[in-house]
Amino acid sequence: MNITAIEYEDSIIVVDCGLSFPDDEMLGIDLVIPDVTYLKENIDKVKGFVITHGHEDHIGALPYILKDINVPIYATRLTVGIIENKLKEHNLLKNTKRKVIKYGQSINLGCFRIEFVRTNHSIADAAALAIYTPAGVIFHTGDFKIDYTPVFGSPIDLQRIGEIGKKGVLALLCDSTNSERPGYTMSESSVGKTFDNIFADYAKQRIIVATFASNVDRVQQIINSAEKFGRKVVIEGRSMVNIITTAIDLGYIRMPENMLIDVEMMKNYTDDQLVLITTGSQGEAMAALSRIAAAIHRKVSIKPGDVVILSSTPIPGNEKAVSKVINELSMRGAKVIYQDTHVSGHACQEEIKLMYSLVKPKYAIPVHGEYRHKMRHAEIAQLMGVPKDNIFLINSGDVLTLSQEKGKVTGEVPAGGILVDGLGIGDVGNIVLRDRQHLSENGLIIVVVSLEKYTNNIMAGPDIVSRGFVYVKESENLMEEARVVVEKALEKCLSRNNTEWGKIKSEIKDSLSDYIWKKTKRNPMILPIIMEV
């Protein structure tokens, strides 16, 4: 959920506008977008979004945020293409200004000048941003790695970064993702060699490769291997079809003529003539590969001998889901390959050091990563000569004020995540999540009783209904005894003329909850409902 506002007097620019995926405890939530209250309150100052690259965690919140912050979007060509796909889906294409910026080109927004600098990442057209402000230059790397032999385009523009650094940079905001990993990240093109080897080893088998939809260079390399070994290519999975189509249209993927075939056409080819490229390398339940593995995909089914390449490393939290897919594919007789079939898109320690050597900033602000990664990054920055006091480990919402003289966290703005559930944006908060958590672990018991108006005589009930608690047929005794407990609680209240509903409800709740705990050591949600008839 990357988003950074840079403000000077009456100008604000916003770097990136990403979403994040829900944590395990955010039950039922589809996605999380940033809180942009501060931008809304200062909408007159906001000059535009400058976007570093086309990954969901850098662009995904745009369709939601644009409704409130409708300012122009500036990005490189492929990034704009991917954003346009999103805008189309949300019917926002017509009302959103966007502009393609080339590497080396600068734009002026308010008092800022922003230069887009070529970098490498696991998606083409990634850019770092040199932001020229009246207070000095801010250099934002975005997500980056240093790839001397990229699959598409040129290596990161180290010369220009050196030149910018030489003239003096106030602050460096640099990617921390791989700051715990020593050494260098391998070149993307090293994966192509692995693909060639696998295609050679399994020349007779059908090959299925799963990878990230957005990794167009990875897909290009699969296409290259397919071309060498005379295979047709099938692309499966909605997000992959979307991005790859855009990448082909814009010339970021070279697809030989007559090579791409529709999934329906697979039956006309033999196994050794086919490679299927698909989403689902992270074990996402609804993605194509997971459905193929579970044998619920309508068009593709695994047969013994198929070779499945997982061309990605599980993102923390996805390990079990990925393992499940590997097990299912294995059980259906597929050979699953997942070693040396992926490289990271992020800079390791030596690359981060190189970035500091070129930029030599006055202030270091580690970004993109968990706290542990930013902390390790801070150690690297210190090693590279940035004084400890000039390194800022800031949190979401912190306002960091920088000048040539000093840097200081001077305030805070609202910054939490806004939960998106279905069409609702922000209507699921902590209370709702806490209830979902409670329900998920213990289920619920509903007690309904009808009381007569004025007299408070019991007219019907108490009836007890439960869901997610126990299988009632096997626990009839328990439920019957629970009813007796509730009856006694009711009698107790009513006999004492204790007829305030709040009191009756809490008496029912307390006594039933005690009884259930004693009998089962469980703690279901108890919901007493009183009707007045």
Next chain:
Amino acid sequence: MNITAIEYEDSIIVVDCGLSFPDDEMLGIDLVIPDVTYLKENIDKVKGFVITHGHEDHIGALPYILKDINVPIYATRLTVGIIENKLKEHNLLKNTKRKVIKYGQSINLGCFRIEFVRTNHSIADAAALAIYTPAGVIFHTGDFKIDYTPVFGSPIDLQRIGEIGKKGVLALLCDSTNSERPGYTMSESSVGKTFDNIFADYAKQRIIVATFASNVDRVQQIINSAEKFGRKVVIEGRSMVNIITTAIDLGYIRMPENMLIDVEMMKNYTDDQLVLITTGSQGEAMAALSRIAAAIHRKVSIKPGDVVILSSTPIPGNEKAVSKVINELSMRGAKVIYQDTHVSGHACQEEIKLMYSLVKPKYAIPVHGEYRHKMRHAEIAQLMGVPKDNIFLINSGDVLTLSQEKGKVTGEVPAGGILVDGLGIGDVGNIVLRDRQHLSENGLIIVVVSLEKYTNNIMAGPDIVSRGFVYVKESENLMEEARVVVEKALEKCLSRNNTEWGKIKSEIKDSLSDYIWKKTKRNPMILPIIMEV
């Protein structure tokens, strides 16, 4: 959840009796135990449990299963000690027979003779079992690794395994956990060197080490480093205190005199005089380290400069929880170390090959691991000369019949997991879990209405109550409109004299569910309740 029954005519012995921890989708479940229907039905044949080692996934279900299958337990000394702890907690000590068996010793159970053979693992006193049956010898490795320099006791008894193999082994059941990893697993004692280095590097700081409660050799090495560097030892976390106390009592841990102090005494010592050994290395929410990291531990709080060693690798599925703990500790200023501080307790590929070289079984039955691990193990077995048709990738519940002539899966017995939730064993099944899943993702809406007997006039309601759906205060309109939708559905039914409750309920459910989906793209559980007054 390891458990294997071996049967010949009227004799059955059971190897291990483990539990497993719930999968993510087993909402609210505490633990899972094996279905032993087959053993219950053949209780007269069952001669005893023979246990390979004292880990939860090999002994944890005993207290639950013993209630039905009350036969003697045979295991090595530490294993029996740990089992006795469990029996005490469950009040089963008095009624359970158990016997300590030494390495090299054999016992006779029915027609079987079982010899306990020394192995190495991440808990002391691990044993392989040579089971002499009228049909031939079955060799079961249990969980094992080959450690030439173990911390406690002697290396695995490779000589005896060779001797048993030389005489002829019918079937080898061998650990598959690390079958995907090439090479050898490092010796446990290599971790001791890392500890010494860390203790030397951080001589002034307080050191906290988190590891598995059951890894007594690991704890011994921490104690050794503490002794060298003149630190007192505090042990924190209930399961660790239990196991370590047992290990000290039985002589499996050498604790120098006056070295172990109570957590309350920590305040009398300076940072450089202390090491705290604790549970929670897997990020388990209720374990000591997680509570310390979250600053909700009553007795220990992190201060800047503290050094925390995570002496374990995250088990798949726990990565995010571990990362959360690392982030929290880092934010409180602790230095967190987790590299080279752990070795596995399971055999890698070369060790598995060595086992096959010594045992040279007729049949190979890969055990202990997911399908992907067993499949890789099968490839190794084949490489080591076991014919493909003699390798059995069997599933839980499969009945494999072996003779010198042939091996074949000849049947199936009930084998799924029985879910334990609080005191309930097996009363939470698929329906309850499905409800919990539904509730967890979408929450619920309850509709209550009172109808008059005979006339079916609406006497009260419809009232709508929701939990885990939306924050009602912010969605008053939605809920009010929902009430109108329900009223219309009711009127429709009643006006047509469609007064069967089932029909009324499904009409309410369908119309409300349509309305809610249209408005929110959400799918809460809808629970119509009708009261007759």
